[in-house]
Amino acid sequence: MLVAERHEKIVEVVNDKGSIRVSELSQLFGVTEETIRRDLERLETDGKLRRSHGGAVSVKTTEAEAPYTEREITNVKEKMEVATEAIAHVKVNDRIILDASTTAWYMAKRLPDMPLTVVTNSMKVAMELASREKIKVISVGGTLLSKSLSFVGPQAEQALESYYVNKAFVSCQGIHPERGLSDSNEMQALVKKKMIEMSETVYLLVDYSKYGVKAFSRIDSTEAVDYVITDSKTNTTQLEPFKDREITFIRANEGTVHL
Structure with missing residues (x-):
């Protein structure tokens, strides 16, 4: 899978779930957690998602009250x-x-x-x-x-x-x-x-x-x-x-x- 394709899929998964952990993404895409962290850093810079403690949160949650479980792992x-x-x-x-x-x-x-x-x-x-x-x-x-x-x-x-x-x-x-x-x-x-x-x-x-x-x-x-x-x-x-x-x-x- 190309990097650009993986990035697109990561955004889809995060938007679908609302939030997800690095370990889950690592298993899902068959790459190291360090690779996923670099992906999330790039996607956050591009405004596609927000990094959280140990994972990522969909930017779609910023205009609606995010569930407590999501806010607990953010920053x-x-x-x-x-x-x-x-x-x-x-x-x-x-x-x-x-x-x-x-x-x-x-x-x-x-x-x-x-x-x-x-x-x-x-x-x-x-x-x-x-x-x-x-x-x-x-x-x-x-x-x-x-x-x-x-x-x-x-x-x-x-x-x-x-x-x-x-x-x-x-x-x-x-x-x-x-x-x-x-x-x-x-x-x-x-x-x-x-x-x-x-x-x-x-x-x-x-x-x-x-x-x-x-x-x-x-x-x-x-x-x-x-x-x-x-x-x-x-x-x-x-x-x-x-x-x-x-x-x-x-x-x-x-x-x-x-x-």
Whole structure:
């Protein structure tokens, strides 16, 4: 099979399955995993797919909410960096919001068992924190979105209005200097907006792949955010368009970025 033909078939398989691992592609096409990784790198450069931790994800999922199982294997290293940095900003007796993003779930997995109140619309986050004796978990109800294992809709938004927290940790699908924060799912975007409104200080959790992206549903303007926590792969060029905004960028393992 010619390289060009293999590339075409790889894109077809990824689009059909939504996501696939390198090992599966290696077996399917009878080539080494290193060859598949080079193929995926080239196809990502050409905009045909997105590489993920140990595999690839269809670019078609970027305009619709991707299943949690797909998001769990996308940019794992970068999300873990962001989550670890975010935890450093959580203090004893804080009242915080964690949204239904995979990055927030990584935060929940690593949060120490200390006196905290956590409000969330995520089943995954609530279940992760259920065994922590010192953390009080408040889960808002509403309409269950099976892809994200989260509650959304008017009930979730109304429930959030009952609370006021000092810190919110939310993510999104895109951050753009003009478009602001956006997400693929309209109902999810409305819940995130309400979370921002109910918080004294807002931390946006985004990795390098979210900059310049304009997703379907607008959440809020960049002015609604106090801090952006990002991964070490994010370069200064990506942050330059935001230098006139009153936002503090914090890069994992480095601290505050001075633009």
